[in-house]
Amino acid sequence: MSGGGAVLVLGGRSDIGLAVAHAFAARGHPVQLAARDPASLDPEKRDIELRHRVSVTLHEFDALAVETHEGFVGALPEIPAIAVCAVGLLGDDQADLEHDPAAARAVMRTNYEGPANVLGILANRFEARGSGTLIGISSVAGDRGRATNYIYGSAKAGFTAYLSGLRNRLAGKGVHVLTVLPGFVATKMTEGKDLSPRLTTDPVTLAEAVVRASDSGRNILYYKRIWALVMLVIRNIPEAVFKRTRI
Amino acid sequence: MKLAGWGRYPVADCRLRAPRDADAITAALADGPLIARGAGRAYGDSAMSAANTLEMRHFNRMLAFDPDTGRLEAEAGVLLADIIASFLPRGWFPAVTPGTKFVSLGGMIAADVHGKNHHRDGTFGNFVDWIDVMGAEGQVRRCSRGENPDLFAWTLGGMGLTGVILRAAIRLRPVESGWIRQETRPAPDLDAAMAAFEATGDRTYSVAWLDCLARGRALGRSLLMLGEHALRADLPATLWRDPFGPPATPRGRVPLDLPGITLNRYSVGLFNAVHYRLGARRAGPVFEHWDRFFYPLDGILGWNRIYGRRGFVQFQCALPEPQAHRGLEALLRTVSDAGQGSFLAVLKKFGAETGRFSFPMPGYTLSLDFPVSTRTLRLMDQLDQITLDHGGRFYLAKDARMSAATLHASDDRADAFARMRRQAGHAGGFASMQSERLGL
Incomplete structure (x- = not known):
């Protein structure tokens, strides 16, 4: 246990969000878990407090209710040292989303608008303070639009670009931005999907990697690491070829 | 998906789900008898059901x-x-x-x-x-x-x-503290090992590593390891600052399945002989980190892969006090004669029996690992018979291949357990490959 400032986890109910909360708590950071219906996270709060002897607070947060974000940040017991955004929504099958604009919009807004909006507000607070780390859990799906998940992927692409811009803006202002690009992760979101074990990690292992990357001031973390190579190849396939592939 | 226990034998195609709440378990009960699976560390098929296995990893608060x-x-x-x-x-x-x-x-x-x-x-x-x-x-x-x-x-x-x-x-x-005051006592044969256990009944922890390839007068040659939780006052000054010691960290990982031939009578025999001599030379008290004392194998992640792709089986029996000596002698001679050295052989004296269907009984327990082959499976049938002849019983958490007849002959509590399961209505809700194999 090293102690440290508070860590805010947005999307505190998600498997990745909770795992990241545990990983930071294990190093002595107090945790602020933010999600909808936060009272239902009481067992998680107690578990983290018991295991790691840090305090955990629960906060109502709705990523889509962007007009509430300013108030949400203002009501936090303290401005956290580190903020992690693990909000995300894969949505139904892409084929269904293609014919359901409302559901598609929810995927776009949940993966881009909400996360970007709240991190933007936090970025201003961090910048004014002159310190802090912002961590965005984006996705390799944002590296290139593919027929099978471009609605989700395009929103993640937006989020990745937003994080990159924040990092550029805040460099030299004491605020660090870490972009996390997980490949496959065995979570609620991917339950029942047939994922290659070689390319798949679990939330706990991913969370450990995120904390290490945060400590070392990394900018971009692909995880598993092999995804950096996989996406390098995928990004560089000429569009004329790519458009005919099914990957 | 393909599922196995820690011994990686047997392997079976199992429907595996990981419920997130009690409601999901209730729903799974509607699909027929199920078995809950924890960390998958039972060696055989205790936590496997082809039709309905529930992994409990989400219940981890x-x-x-x-x-x-x-x-x-x-x-x-x-x-x-x-x-x-x-x-x-x-x-x-x-x-x-x-x-x-x-x-x-x-x-x-x-x-x-x-x-x-x-x-x-x-x-x-x-x-x-x-x-x-x-x-x-x-x-x-x-x-x-x-x-x-x-x-x-x-x-x-x-x-x-x-x-x-x-x-x-x-x-x-x-x-x-997190330190164990450990003492190692070499025992040149089985008599000496058992005498050492009898003489150290007041110690908190005791277990013997046994060289099961030793033959003749050296049959039962072992290193008895004794341990006590170190008090703060016991600790050398270098450990005072951090009496609970560093957290457990793995020292390595077996990255792939080793060829099945890696563990043969010569390599195991050599290892055992060297291990015994080194242990005997280092005899005496030392302070050992809790992780090394209690979990020496946890330091090597995936150590079950050293037995190769076909996996391994563990034999663990308990023998009642009066017949323990003769029974152990017969078991060890049979293993030694077969030349099927077990890489891990552990002997331990048990105390009183507790529980209605728990494994331990007053006497001795012996556990042996063997890579799976038709020869070793035949050898284990022989070991089963010797155990039965000496009034012993078997540890279900280790078992992967015993017959129902052997179990029921070894332990009359098995019938009572099966009867209770039927009468209380458990039999319709819960079953594993092991319970079906053993008629539980």
Whole structure:
């Protein structure tokens, strides 16, 4: 246990969000878990407090209710040292989303608008303070639009670009931005999907990697690491070829 | 998906789901008899069901801890490793621990595991205050020594066949440090090893590593390891600053399946002979880190892969006190004659019997590992027979291949257990490949 400032986890109910909360708590950071219906996270709060002897607070947060974000940040017991955004929504099958604009919009807004909006507000607070780390859990799906998940992927692409811009803006202002690009992760979101074990990690292992990357001031973390190579190849396939592939 | 126990034998295609709440388990009960699976550290098919296996990893929250009494309430999927990581720095250690920390709380209760202190403290069940068990109709019952005592008694050591263990309260033991005052005593033969156990009954922890390829007068040659939780006052000055020691860290990982031939009579024989001589030379007291003393193999992640792709089977029996000596002699001679050295051979003296269907009985327990082959499976049938001839019984958490006839001949409690399962309605809700194989 090293102690440290508070860590805010947005999307505190998600498997990745909770795992990241545990990983930071294990190093002595107090945790602020933010999600909808936060009272239902009481067992998680107690578990983290018991295991790691840090305090955990629960906060109502709705990523889509962007007009509430300013108030949400203002009501936090303290401005956290580190903020992690693990909000995300894969949505139904892409084929269904293609014919359901409302559901598609929810995927776009949940993966881009909400996360970007709240991190933007936090970025201003961090910048004014002159310190802090912002961590965005984006996705390799944002590296290139593919027929099978471009609605989700395009929103993640937006989020990745937003994080990159924040990092550029805040460099030299004491605020660090870490972009996390997980490949496959065995979570609620991917339950029942047939994922290659070689390319798949679990939330706990991913969370450990995120904390290490945060400590070392990394900018971009692909995880598993092999995804950096996989996406390098995928990004560089000429569009004329790519458009005919099914990957 | 393909599923196996820690021994990686047998392998079977199993429908595996990981429920996130009690409702999901209730729903799964509608699909026919199921078995709960914790960390998958039972060696054989105890936690496998082709039709309905439920992995309990999402039930992994700690619920409450009383720092005055050391009582912990937690969900069944919590790992022992996590309990130690959280509570050893606060001065608490599991009252009973098996030889790996990568087991789940529910699994420890279901197998009613024992440790190196069985002769003094009995099984894990002695330190369980209550258990919440979901029955075949989906109802959750709290059971303890005072409330639903029958269900409580049968669930300890019941191999998950009385219901799904959801939560439990256990008592930890206070310790002043994370260090073990360890003493190693070489024993040149079986007589000496057993005499050493008899002479050290007052020690908290005792276990012997045994060279099962030693023959003739050296039959039963072993290193007896004794341990006590070190008090602060015992510790050398270098350890004062951090009496609970560094956290457990793996020292390596077996990256791939080694060829099946890696462990043969010559390599194992050489290892054993060297290990014995080194151990005998280092005899005497040392301070050992808790992780190395209790879980030497946990330091090598995936050590089960050294046996190759075909996997391995473990033989573990208990022999009653009066016949233990002759029985052990016969077992060791048979193994040694077969030239099928076991890489890991462990001997331990048990204390009193506890629990209605728990494994330990007053006497000695011997455990041996063998890579799977037709020869070793035949050898194990011989070992079964020797155990039966000497009034012994078998550990279900290790078993992967025993016959129903052997189990029922070894232990008349097995019939009572199966009858209870039918009468209480558990049989319709819970079954594993092992329970079907063994007629439980």
